[in-house]
Structure formats: structure tokens, C-alpha cells
Amino acid sequence: MNTSAPAVYVDNEALWDTFGLDARILQAVDHLGFKNPTLIQSSAIPLALEDKRDIIAKSSTGSGKTAAYCIPILQTILSQASEEKLVKSIILVPTKELSSQVTLFLEKLLVYCNQKVRTMNLSSGVSDSVLKSMLVKIPDIIVSTPAKLIETLKENVTSNSIDLSKVQSLVIDEVDLILSYGYMEDLQELESFLPVKTNLQTYLMSATVNDDLQDLKNRFCARPAVLQLNEDALERSKLVQFYARTTEFDKFLLAYVIFKLQLIKGKTLIFVNSINRGYRLKLFLEQFGVRCCILNSELPVNSRMHIVDEFNKNVYQLLIATDESNEAAEEDEEDAQKPEATPVEGQTQEAAENTETTTTTQEQPKKKAKKAKKDREYGVSRGVDFKNVSCVLNFDMPSTSRAYVHRIGRTARAGKAGMALSFVIPEKEVGKHKIATIDSPKFDEKVLKRIEKKQAKSGFELKPYQFDMAQVDGFRYRAEDAFRAVTGVAVKDARIRELKQELINSDKLKRYFEENPQDLASLRHDKELHPSRIQSQLKRVPQYLLPEAVRSQTKELSYVPYRNNRVHKKRKSKKKVDPLKRRK
Numbered sequence: 001m002n003t004s005a006p007a008v009y010v011d012n013e014a015l016w017d018t019f020g021l022d023a024r025i026l027q028a029v030d031h032l033g034f035k036n037p038t039l040i041q042s043s044a045i046p047l048a049l050e051d052k053r054d055i056i057a058k059s060s061t062g063s064g065k066t067a068a069y070c071i072p073i074l075q076t077i078l079s080q081a082s083e084e085k086l087v088k089s090i091i092l093v094p095t096k097e098l099s100s101q102v103t104l105f106l107e108k109l110l111v112y113c114n115q116k117v118r119t120m121n122l123s124s125g126v127s128d129s130v131l132k133s134m135l136v137k138i139p140d141i142i143v144s145t146p147a148k149l150i151e152t153l154k155e156n157v158t159s160n161s162i163d164l165s166k167v168q169s170l171v172i173d174e175v176d177l178i179l180s181y182g183y184m185e186d187l188q189e190l191e192s193f194l195p196v197k198t199n200l201q202t203y204l205m206s207a208t209v210n211d212d213l214q215d216l217k218n219r220f221c222a223r224p225a226v227l228q229l230n231e232d233a234l235e236r237s238k239l240v241q242f243y244a245r246t247t248e249f250d251k252f253l254l255a256y257v258i259f260k261l262q263l264i265k266g267k268t269l270i271f272v273n274s275i276n277r278g279y280r281l282k283l284f285l286e287q288f289g290v291r292c293c294i295l296n297s298e299l300p301v302n303s304r305m306h307i308v309d310e311f312n313k314n315v316y317q318l319l320i321a322t323d324e325s326n327e328a329a330e331e332d333e334e335d336a337q338k339p340e341a342t343p344v345e346g347q348t349q350e351a352a353e354n355t356e357t358t359t360t361t362q363e364q365p366k367k368k369a370k371k372a373k374k375d376r377e378y379g380v381s382r383g384v385d386f387k388n389v390s391c392v393l394n395f396d397m398p399s400t401s402r403a404y405v406h407r408i409g410r411t412a413r414a415g416k417a418g419m420a421l422s423f424v425i426p427e428k429e430v431g432k433h434k435i436a437t438i439d440s441p442k443f444d445e446k447v448l449k450r451i452e453k454k455q456a457k458s459g460f461e462l463k464p465y466q467f468d469m470a471q472v473d474g475f476r477y478r479a480e481d482a483f484r485a486v487t488g489v490a491v492k493d494a495r496i497r498e499l500k501q502e503l504i505n506s507d508k509l510k511r512y513f514e515e516n517p518q519d520l521a522s523l524r525h526d527k528e529l530h531p532s533r534i535q536s537q538l539k540r541v542p543q544y545l546l547p548e549a550v551r552s553q554t555k556e557l558s559y560v561p562y563r564n565n566r567v568h569k570k571r572k573s574k575k576k577v578d579p580l581k582r583r584k
Helices: 023-032 039-049 065-078 096-109 128-135 146-155 175-180 184-193 213-220 248-260 275-286 301-312 350-354 365-369 401-408 440-457 469-485 488-511 517-522 565-576
Strands: 054-058 089-092 119-121 141-144 169-173 201-206 224-228 239-245 267-272 293-295 318-322 389-394 418-424 462-464
Touching: 023 065, 023 096, 039 054, 039 065, 039 201, 039 224, 054 065, 054 213, 065 089, 065 096, 065 169, 065 201, 089 146, 096 119, 096 141, 096 301, 128 146, 141 146, 146 184, 169 175, 169 213, 175 201, 175 213, 184 213, 201 213, 248 275, 248 469, 267 275, 275 293, 275 318, 275 469, 275 488, 293 301, 301 488, 389 401, 401 418, 401 440, 418 440, 440 462
Parallel strands: 054 201, 054 224, 089 141, 089 169, 119 141, 169 201, 239 418, 239 462, 267 318, 267 389, 293 318, 389 418
Antiparallel strands: none
16 A cells, blocks of 8 residues: 555556556545556556456465455446445455455545546444444445454344345455464355355455465455465565574663664564564663553544544654564464463463452453453554655564564565564573563563474575674663553553543544544644653763763763853852952
8 A cells, every 4th residue: 555666566567558548446446656566566456357267375474455346346347337225345354454454455545536436444443323324325345353343243134224135246355364273264254245246346354365365266256366476576675684582671671772772674564573662672671761652452543543543644763662462373283392372471461460469360261351341353563554664673572473474564665674673582581570571471482493494495694693792781770760660550551541631532533533634733642651760860861871982983972951051150150259359
């Protein structure tokens, strides 16, 4: 969905004019800056429009898969003379964030169509009453997650407000992620609402395709055309991958040094394995004046989309994202011997983390039930369009090698360079720091081996990175002082406080800020969430802590007085002047 695709994906021999597209679509494509179609677009669009084939496409992230199915769908609808109000196309995506992005892209393609085609985002988060009123108008295209679509169909089965019996096209985007999110049952239920597959054109799109796709292919595809493009693009990728073995507390210490001294240039996306973990890291960094914002499943959808949008606009340079995807069941056969998936903190150990104890979750089942309900359709490691990310920091290692690939796919996109850095906890270091520990590092070493094995098959190498701990240790005392201030109670209070604020912001985003875009600058998601003990002195880095090479380049600030020295001197001189003496 970028205005320009990397050169490796562009098909320079193809032109948009050769596809026989509607003039309004061509004008929108030109307005978006698409000079030439990408390889996936030049291959899929003719097959979909001329041959009416089902499309199964495997292509790398950022290669233009969204336009490859949106353009032929719109072309088919615009070419029909019938004015009958019917749902003509269903687009299924794994997350609400991606649902909003696809809807926005469709609107950009329809900017010159004078509302000839009606689109609707079923997963927009509006109330049920508003949703019913929108469905009365019968949109031409519905974008949704599988779960939300099935829920809506069941609620409206008596009123028959949604009739999918004459749907012409079905899109399942990010197929592997939809399957890993457990949507297979929803897709099986959806089959009964759709026409027979011979009357349905299906698009199955993904960056990776595995054997699980065969079931969907048998259910929805009559004449599939399988496209596997850009297999050599990974080899030319400018992604550099590192891992650093460290202790549980030193994760926080290294994060402080990296971001305070700006050792990483550009925007950074930090992945953690639980919501509490994200807030602990945020409170820790903010004591040193490092501003960052949070993205997790608790926040309202409107706030999440606004955070992603502001991050893409470079308003925020540091984003802490909670990756709660559970993809342990989706490992390949070569990973069959992996340990049982351990639920991340924030699901089974949030109560323990809040009280800074190692109490087991079996002892606190009731407290879990009282936690804020998380959005099961949330996902940031895949699908969300983060732009211009310079670095992905795996503060907590993912539980599977596939989740790792999805995370690092957020950087080195569109032909740009990027870096991925992962903190790995050796087995002998697990559990030594009671407050900083979580369950997932128990398997860091085993997950790292599987990641190295899979990346080697793709032509990548994970390089070990050794920090100079002799220089880092100078910052240890300040890091320990800041970490002690981030108590379990402080984390819990910050989490509740930001959630309340974001609920207010979400309502404003929905109603007020659409009419007053100039006021968006006052709505920030990276505001400080002070712990109980505020230590403003930590925001300044003393010169003696900096390496010698850096000290010579940095000018130390001298004392800045509260009063003007010149005025102060004049007043003193007036008091010392003897009026009986002659002035010189």
C-alpha cells in the first residue's frame, strides 16, 4: 500500500493501461504514485479479470498484494451495469488494524468514483446499533475479520439484512496468520452463507504459504492459479540481524544505554510479550527522558490506529508493542520437538507481576477473570503497516520462529535498510532477577536455534553482538535506581491511567477530531506515566559516564543561574559606590 514499491518488486515491462481498467481507477492509481505495477499485480490482475481465475498468491511483504486484489474487485463492480443493491465482495483480514488499512486503501482507489461503490469496515469498532443502520444501505464491499463477520451474520439471520448468497468475490488476506489466529472454524461456518465455489472468485493472499492452505483451496477455489513470486527478493534484502546474550535485568540496562545515547538512529519498534511488560519498560525509560508510546490489545481500536498513524508520520520515534500472538501450533514439522508453548506473562502471570512475586497462576484464577478484556483480533507483529522502521528490537524473544519472521518483517521494507536485534537469556541466567523475570526466556536458547536454522535456509545469518559491558556498567547504578522506582503497583496504576485516558481519546478521535484535524497535535500517546518516585536527575547523563570518544564531541552544560548575572552585578556595584567619592 506504499506509494512506491521497491525496485525488486516492480515489473518495468508492464503498464497500467494494458489491463483495460476503468479510467477512474487509472486516475486513482496515478494519484497514488503507482508508476508501474509490481510483479504480483501484473500477474494477478489479468488472470482475475480476463481468465476469471481464483488467485493463490505468495509474495513478500510490501510487494503490492493489497492492490493486486482490490483493483480487479473494483474493476468488476464498476463494469457491471446493474444497480441492484447486493453485497458483491467480502475481504477478510486477521486484525482490526489491517481491516482499517484495507478500507482506507479502497477509499483511495474510489476517490474519483463519486460514491458508485460503497465500502464498509465491519470491524471498525462502532456500536451494534450504528452497525445495523450502516448495513441497511447494503455495501458493495465488506471488510472484516472472520470472527466479526460470522458474529454479524448470526445476529442478523432473522432480519436477513446481510445476504451473501450472491457474493462474487472472496478475499482471505494474510492466510497463514488467519489460520494461526484460530479462524478456521469461522471460515468453515462462512462457507454455508456463500454461493457455490464455481460462482465465486477467490483470492488467497499471503507472504508465506503452507500445507494448511490446502483445506481453504478445496473449500473456496474452483480454478486456482498459484503465483509464487519474489522468492529471490529475500536474498537481496538489506536486513541485518543480531542477537545479544544478556541477563534479565541487563535487558533494561541495555535499552536505557541504547536509547539514551541514541545508538540506534531512526524509528524503533520494541516487541515485548505482555502488556505489563510494556508498561514496566515505558516507566523505566521515561525516568531517563526517553519518550515512547504503547500499543497493546487493551487500548481502543481508534487509539491503536491513531498511534500507528502517528508513528508512521514520525511523530513518535519509539513504539513499545505487545505481541500476544499464539502461533505455537503453527510450527513446521522440523519444529515438532519444541517445548510446550508457555503462555506469555500478561496472560498467566500478570497477577504475579503486579505484586512482584512468583505466585503461580493456579493460586489466582479469580484475579485473572477481573482483568480488562483483551481484543483477540489484535495483532501488531504482522499485517499492520509500520512504515520506515529502522530497527526492530525483540526485548522479549518470541515463542516461535514464525513469530520472529513476522516481527522482523516490520523493518527493511520497500528496499530500505533495517536492523533486527534480539535479547536472548541464557538458561543459567533465567530466574535470577525476580522482578525482571518472566516465563518465556526459559526457551530463548531453543527458539534461537530454530530461528537460526530457518533464517539460514532463507540466506540470512544471525550474528552475535557483544556489548562492551565495561562501558555499560557505568550506567548500572542509575538503571538500578530507576528500576526500583517501577514497582508492581506503579505498573498497574499506569496501565489503568493510560487506559482511561485512551478511552477518552478514542471517543474524541471518533467524533471531534475528524472535524478538527488541527487539534490532533494536542493528542499525544507518548505522555509520561510517572512512577510513584520521580527522579528528574536521571534524565541528565553525566560526562564521566560517557565513553572518551563521545566526551570530546559533547560540550558539558555549565551552571545556568536563575538570575541574570549582569543585573546582579549592577545591583552589587550600586551598593558599594560611595556618593562622596568622585567617579572616575
